[in-house]
Amino acid sequence: MRAIGNFLWFILGGFLMGLTWWVVGLVAFITIVGIPWGKACFVIGQFTFFPFGKEAVSRKELQQKDDIGTGGLGVVGNIIWFVFAGFWLAMGHLLCALLDFVTIIGIPFGIQHMKLAGIALAPIGKTIVSKEVATETRKANAGATVAALRNNA
16 A cells, blocks of 8 residues: 555655755755755655655654754754755645645645655654654653653652
């Protein structure tokens, strides 16, 4: 089912938005200062080409520790990103979502575009993993939280 969804997504607009992410990544690389954002653009662009079966999760949630992108510098990076590219990429995804929502068959694609619009607003500190890894990460984190709450009670 994922393969069919990814195929339909790719030919019905996923290619265009994935290519847009890669173009923004190239521009970021050209500026030299934007190389960290450019790398993120290529990763998310690849995710945008074939999003079904994958999910964006916080690296802090995945690794259970902060890194340069999940701390204060990540917030600053996301603000800079939002100003220069994030807003426009999110608008592109929202426009595609609106076009998809007009048709009944396009509703799942519209939902995916809405998720990608959220990622476009603040991609620093996130990584792309399979849905199974994301589910297991959340399950393990929930178990750790429950254990900590039980120990404090």
